[in-house]
Amino acid sequence: MFVFIPSLNINMSEHYQKYRNTIRKVARRHRRLKDKWINEQLRDKSCKYCGESEIVVLKFYPDDRKIRADSKKKSLKKDTRKLLLEHIDNNVIVCHNCFLKKDNDLIDEDAFTNLYHTS
Ligand SMILES: [Zn+2]
Helix, strand or coil: CCCCCHHHHHHHHHHHHHHHHHHHHHHHHHHHHHHHHHHHHHCCCCCCCCCCCCHHHEEEECCHHHHHHHHHHCCCCHHHHHHHHHHHHCCEEEEHHHHHHHHCCCCCHHHHCCCCCCC
């Protein structure tokens, strides 16, 4: 026999709704923290080639995609982040423009070998 209990259904869906919202909030917070973490790695840095220092246009060369994807995928735990930091250390920081130039072999690496940008 089918027994319909409307109040129970409503409570459960409310509970589920709250639960889902909490999960979403936590996920969003973690996403933000991970974005912030990436930005922290770019803070006070500048493009190796042109000296651009605006964080929003800075990237890791050549593994920007991988590093950002890993940062999103992996936890914020210290030892996990240590591996990511090592990965970042093996990259150079460049701006979006220089990233594209570099990717298209338009940058003469020799011309920059001994150049130190202070900006
Ligand atoms: Zn640049």
